[in-house]
Amino acid sequence: MNKVMSNKWVIAMYVLPALLLILVLIYVPIILTGYYGLMKWDGIGEMDFIGLSNYTKLLTDDDFWQSSLNSLLLAIFSLLSLIGYLAISLVLAAKIKGADLLRKIYLIPMLLSSVAIAQLWLKIYHPSNGLLNSLLVFFGVDNPPAWLAEPNLVLGAIFVPIIWQYAGFYILIYYAALKNIPDSVIEAAKIDGASPLQIAYKIKLPLIMGVIKVTIVLSFVGSLKYFDLIYVMTGGGPNGASEVIASYMYKQAFNSYNFGYGSAVGFALLLFCLLATVVIQRLTRTDDEVEY
């Protein structure tokens, strides 16, 4: 086998199928998107080359920046929620009773499709007979807000189901990482007199730092390009108050027939995600990996 693998052609052949797939399905479309961004195109007729004007228009487009800000808020919110997930996982992994059952309960939202979750939460938020407002009325609130119709509430109201949706996923990842820490390390710490809090903070967290970094990138970038729940629940409304970059891109391309401009928005989204990934990796870089 060694002899086979030393032949460069053979290596190339092994790599080729995957490489072709990735080229055709990922890199070529990315380049094409950037290219369409240079065009004025309604998606149906002929394309007109207009140089960079879609991109310069983007820089002064208030709606685009508003949706970028909303995406950024969602990303920051998701990052903060990671702390909560981590805390829950620490408790779950500490061999409490019923951890198994709880873990399964937390996982359920992840098994539902986004559209089902959106429908569920639409019912919860329904202004007159939704679960939330019925509860509020029961507790004596006179005029509970129409959550998805108020421009200054809608963003927060949409973040909650998104957090709920992904809780199971991150808790599962953290839980698995924490379970991987050898008991001997924890026991040694206990013998040395470390408190549970110290064990969590000084031992467990540093040991799963690699996983935490991955989840930070996943949740931040995932939030930047988030689309489905928002599209189903509010369609970006009312009047753009819950618009995010991806839903803005969709609207431009498919509702307004500005495929060129929509592509430019999509390309900008790609740049944002790349930038975020690089910055996060820089910020969280540590010198050496811990090994057991």
Next chain:
Amino acid sequence: MLLLLTMMTAIVLSGCGGGDDAGDGGGTAGGGDKVTVKMMHLWPAGSSKQHHGIVEDIIKQYEEENPDVKIETEILSNDQYKEKIKVLASSNQLPDVGLTWAAGFLRPYVEGGKFAALDDVLEGELGESFISGTTEAFSVDGKAYGLPLELNIAPIYYNKRIFEENNLEVPETFDDFKNVVKTLVDNGVTPITVGNKEPWTGSMWYMYLADRIGGKETLTNAINRSGSFEDPALVQAAAEIQNLVDLGAFVKGYNGLSNEEAKGPFMNEKAAMYMMGSWELPNFTTNEDVPQEFKDQIGFFKFPLVEGGKGDINSFVGGPGVGLFVSENSKVQQEAKDFVKFFVQKWGEVSVTGAGVIPATKVDTSQLDLPEMFIDVLDELNKASNITLYADVQMSASAAQEHLNLIQSLFGKEITAEEFATRHEEVLADEE
């Protein structure tokens, strides 16, 4: 070893590459001498059973009369249909026959040379059977590119029982209307339900006010740029919307409710009024899933006149829904044209009774056995002095998007009536 590897790679690669051509073959000829005409429509058997059945029947009849033609259908639901048709158009793979929407939707397809002109089909008898104004909505530069299948007007449906309980009568003027709203609000009943998360519903309210205040041409002129949205009548119409909002006329959370969700309170007799296209009529007449006691409570009235306005009570907001197109690149264009002609005629005969669809071709109500409310609406339609096409359909896609956003802000009181006007002017001026 090397040979084996090469073979494996080749198999993997060909596995990925195949499959591509499978769906393409149709178009020209099926087996033998048979000609296949491909048709795409948006009435799946599950969600639009009656429509689906009518289409199937028409196709069957056509195939019987033309044994050498086979009609092959592909069915998608509304939103998927809209997206797929667009993708197909950009790669020149449109079906021979399909459905399109009027004006703003149709224009890019016509300008891109995707749809065939249908003037030859409309010549003679068929052209005259359409209600005037319907084929025009599918025309670009004087040529028709679609044969409309539906025509709808939007009356205000109201619940007679709620009106009686609150000692209310059908309002004749807009002041009466506002008094009705006030009384209902005072008595704790939701006056109007509207699902303005889909702002075309709110847009119809604005359009009616524009029509009743400024007359039938003002809004249309503002959109086609011979007039302006800053016309005092249009600004006043926007202001009246906000007056209604201030009165508490609309259902709670209207900007976050879809049309379907907003319909709920009306169907549950929690809201007194609901403005919607006449396509809702089956729900108030023939639909067996809706209780008869409820259906008996529902009536409709025309949008009241505004004192001092130039409106006409018989002017409606509405317009043709979908229409049939024939692809310009179709290899069987002649057969396709023949088929759409047949389709439109048959559709006009059976769609009202079969699916509660008001066709764009003239209907002789005396010959039909229809629920009373249907007859009434059809009669109103025959009396109509004008039908103003939905504003978002009149506009180009990107202007329409902006119009819908602005309607939402207007209802949400995030902008004033004057800002509403100026923003429209900016958007439409951009397009010229």
